[in-house]
Amino acid sequence: MSDRIVATYRIETSLPVAQVAEILAGEQSSGTFVPLPGETDALKARFRARVERIELLGETARPSLPGGKQPPEGGSYRQAEVLVSWPQENVANNLPTLVATIQGNLYELSELSGLKLLDLQLPAAWAEAYPGPQFGIEGTRRLAGVYDRPILGTIIKPSLGLSPKATAHLVDDLAKAGIDFIKDDELMANPPHSPLAQRVAAVMEVVDRHAQRTGKKVMVAFNITDEIDAMRRHHDTVVAAGGSCVMVCLNSLGLPAVHHLRKYCQLPIHGHRNGWGMYTRHRWLGIEF
Numbered sequence: 001m002s003d004r005i006v007a008t009y010r011i012e013t014s015l016p017v018a019q020v021a022e023i024l025a026g027e028q029s030s031g032t033f034v035p036l037p038g039e040t041d042a043l044k045a046r047f048r049a050r051v052e053r054i055e056l057l058g059e060t061a062r063p064s065l066p067g068g069k070q071p072p073e074g075g076s077y078r079q080a081e082v083l084v085s086w087p088q089e090n091v092a093n094n095l096p097t098l099v100a101t102i103q104g105n106l107y108e109l110s111e112l113s114g115l116k117l118l119d120l121q122l123p124a125a126w127a128e129a130y131p132g133p134q135f136g137i138e139g140t141r142r143l144a145g146v147y148d149r150p151i152l153g154t155i156i157k158p159s160l161g162l163s164p165k166a167t168a169h170l171v172d173d174l175a176k177a178g179i180d181f182i183k184d185d186e187l188m189a190n191p192p193h194s195p196l197a198q199r200v201a202a203v204m205e206v207v208d209r210h211a212q213r214t215g216k217k218v219m220v221a222f223n224i225t226d227e228i229d230a231m232r233r234h235h236d237t238v239v240a241a242g243g244s245c246v247m248v249c250l251n252s253l254g255l256p257a258v259h260h261l262r263k264y265c266q267l268p269i270h271g272h273r274n275g276w277g278m279y280t281r282h283r284w285l286g287i288e289f
Contacts, residue, residue, distance in 0.1 A: 009081070011079070011114060014071035021054055029047055030048040064113055093126060113284075117287045118288045140219075168202035183223070196234050200243065204243060228260060
């Protein structure tokens with residue numbers, strides 16, 4: 001199935017699992033909740049998602065999530081792992097449509113009392129369209145000047161309230177202590193009390209001073225999360241100041257915005273996962289981390 005998009009789900013349902021798996025596949029491709037005249041056999045053969053595998057996991061007397069269809073009296077809720085695939089041409093190389101395809105309207109289907117996206121496999125065309133990390137582990141170690149041990153990092157706290165000068169003073173203490181990597185908190189971006197341009201200037205003066213003394217430049221991930229145009233300006237500010245890393249909040253920006261940044265970014269991107277609990281916390285809801 002190397003030419004198909006493949007997703008693995010954990011599902012729970014009061015109905016026969018095979019029936020619900022087909023409902024899932026139809027809902028996320030050519031079908032809907034009622035038969036339609038335009039969904040011909042030829043169209044379904046080309047565009048409908050396929051149920052590739054079903055693995056039964058067990059049963060439970062109570063639903064994991066409320067709101068789904070109830071089983072007949074005395075019945076139970078069936079749990080299973082389901083693998084579904086789609087033709088690449090359903091999506092092309094389109095990140096927002098990919099997310100709509102593998103999630104879409106699934107979480108509110110009354111046939112399901114639980115659904116979690118566990119895994120995703122993409123055809124090679126995606127790797128060709130979307131470049132991966134520009135620096136990777138080797139490049140990050142080179143910029144941090146750390147090769148034979150873990151990179152030791154910390155986060156600037158308090159998360160809010162510090163002025164650029166106060167932030168720089170804290171970075172000074174951390175650099176003296178031998179910290180390799182320092183990052184902004186996800187809440188600290190470009191607020192009036194600490195504009196990013198001023199914070200970058202103050203912090204990089206400290207970083208450069210320590211680099212001249214020790215020969216090692218502390219890597220600082222400045223949080224440039226913002227509207228796309230502003231994010232690009234923030235990136236350019238960090239580059240002009242001699243910074244070696246930028247940070248963005250992945251779940252706040254979304255995949256297309258992160259891809260846009262990746263296309264022009266000259267530095268390693270530290271992807272912050274804040275918000276991940278919303279997707280991952282419940283075993284029967286959301287997306288596996």
